[in-house]
Amino acid sequence: MKRLMFVLLCCAASLSAQITVAAASSMQGALKELGPVFTKETGDMVKLVYGSSGKLMAQIKSGAPFDVFMSADLAFPESLSVAKLTDGKPVPYARGTLVLWTLDTSTNLSDYKKALLASSCRKIAVADPHTAPYGRAAVAFLKSEKLFNSIQKKLVYGDNVSQTAQYLLTGSVDLCITAKSTAMTPEVAGKGRWIELPPDKCPPVDHGMVLLLHAGENSRKAGRAFFDFVLSARGQEILEKAGFSKIK
Numbered sequence: 001m002k003r004l005m006f007v008l009l010c011c012a013a014s015l016s017a018q019i020t021v022a023a024a025s026s027m028q029g030a031l032k033e034l035g036p037v038f039t040k041e042t043g044d045m046v047k048l049v050y051g052s053s054g055k056l057m058a059q060i061k062s063g064a065p066f067d068v069f070m071s072a073d074l075a076f077p078e079s080l081s082v083a084k085l086t087d088g089k090p091v092p093y094a095r096g097t098l099v100l101w102t103l104d105t106s107t108n109l110s111d112y113k114k115a116l117l118a119s120s121c122r123k124i125a126v127a128d129p130h131t132a133p134y135g136r137a138a139v140a141f142l143k144s145e146k147l148f149n150s151i152q153k154k155l156v157y158g159d160n161v162s163q164t165a166q167y168l169l170t171g172s173v174d175l176c177i178t179a180k181s182t183a184m185t186p187e188v189a190g191k192g193r194w195i196e197l198p199p200d201k202c203p204p205v206d207h208g209m210v211l212l213l214h215a216g217e218n219s220r221k222a223g224r225a226f227f228d229f230v231l232s233a234r235g236q237e238i239l240e241k242a243g244f245s246k247i248k
């Protein structure tokens with residue numbers, strides 16, 4: 001009986017796979033639940049690597065051994081598709097939201113223009129617009145509101161939305177324009193105050209994922225199952241809880 005159990009366990013292990021998911025930093029809160037739930041349902045393990053979407057794309061083009069790329073936009077995974085590094089086209093899976101965040105509870109964020117222009121606000125963190133889609137959206141928002149030129153000297157650029165949050169939490173900046181999902185991660189939830197910036201003033205931050213050709217047959221099968229899970233009702237429920245909305 002013990003030998004039979006050992007054989008069955010070995011067979012089960014051989015059927016499972018491990019995928020490496022390269023994900024935008026805005027996905028950290030969501031993937032802390034998505035990954036374990038997916039593993040529980042399928043037996044496939046998920047290894048997570050985080051960074052700005054642009055830098056992850058560059059690593060993939062340089063041969064980084066990732067199986068799935070979850071970008072904070074559709075352009076970076078589309079670039080990999082054009083370069084014939086993907087198995088299929090990018091799949092949109094969530095829409096992100098920009099928020100204005102501060103630790104100073106006396107700051108009136110509802111008048112966000114006044115808050116950003118205030119002389120008491122010396123530094124404002126945003127993600128690097130060249131490599132981070134939320135940074136690109138933040139700069140577009142500031143330009144659309146004709147604020148960029150006035151506050152350009154206040155801007156401090158982080159590699160990704162997680163770093164912008166760290167700038168705020170360590171007191172290096174007074175305000176932060178970042179992803180709603182970042183402000184909602186369990187580790188920082190309840191610290192300070194944030195408001196969603198008007199969606200009609202911000203370009204949509206639509207996230208896209210793609211399966212990479214690096215993946216072997218087992219990993220590619222698990223990667224497709226991961227796609228299906230993220231897009232399923234359960235996956236979308238987890239994403240919504242983490243601060244995302246569905247792409248309409």
